[in-house]
């Protein structure tokens with residue numbers, strides 16, 4: 001099964017376009033598990049156990065594990081998700097380099113961590129993308145219009161062809177870079193106008209959309225803009241830290257369920273395609 005087939009099947013099974021971010025910070029996990037031998041693993045797997053009927057994918061961000069010297073935990077966590085669910089894992093690593101080094105990054109993501117998809121940085125051009133897309137069953141989400149306040153500094157620059165840089169990235173990702181049909185784009189929920197522009201360029205291509213919840217992006221606005229093709233709405237902190245007591249996993253579940261249901265209700269109102277399609 002390809003990554004996008006796995007997502008489509010999880011979307012259908014769980015009636016969900018929700019991507020649950022797993023961004024654990026030891027100092028923020030509930031007190032009662034902070035001293036556990038494997039606290040980050042226990043925290044993340046409890047959230048996975050509590051939400052596996054609600055998610056269409058999980059997205060651990062590698063920095064949260066690397067910063068705690070816990071890359072082995074990330075590897076075990078991805079293994080656990082594969083063993084206990086049929087939900088695909090997007091490794092948020094935002095890698096990209098010259099081709100020979102990107103080839104190593106691709107091996108890291110897909111062979112060491114065994115992720116089903118990655119996020120990738122387009123700044124180096126196709127050399128930073130092709131080593132990922134060559135794994136045809138894996139997915140590659142190319143950063144296009146990010147959710148952060150300073151995103152326009154580079155991404156809105158107007159090019160000689162009259163397009164903004166992020167529009168040019170969208171165009172390349174939908175054409176030259178997508179020979180295997182395994183590319184999607186990252187578009188921030190805080191950027192609905194730009195999401196609309198991207199959707200017009202890329203047709204039904206899947207969009208990974210972080211920025212609701214802790215970053216305050218409007219769910220209604222981003223769904224209005226991004227519907228018309230696959231959408232995977234990501235939330236991490238608002239789900240991970242919905243509770244801080246013994247019932248944290250139950251609270252995470254409630255937050256995930258509320259967001260999943262809101263996404264579905266807003267998508268229903270827009271009456272446009274929101275499922276990830278695949279060839």
Ligand SMILES: O=C(O)c1cc(=O)[nH]c(=O)n1[C@@H]1O[C@H](COP(=O)(O)O)[C@@H](O)[C@H]1O
Pocket residue numbers: 021023061092094119145146147148186187188210211212213214215234235236237238
């Ligand atoms: O590639 C990403 O996932 C990403 C792109 C982007 O534009 N903005 C963004 O917030 N992210 C990631 O999405 C997650 C958002 O987390 P919360 O703001 O806690 O929901 C973090 O792991 C970010 O690193």
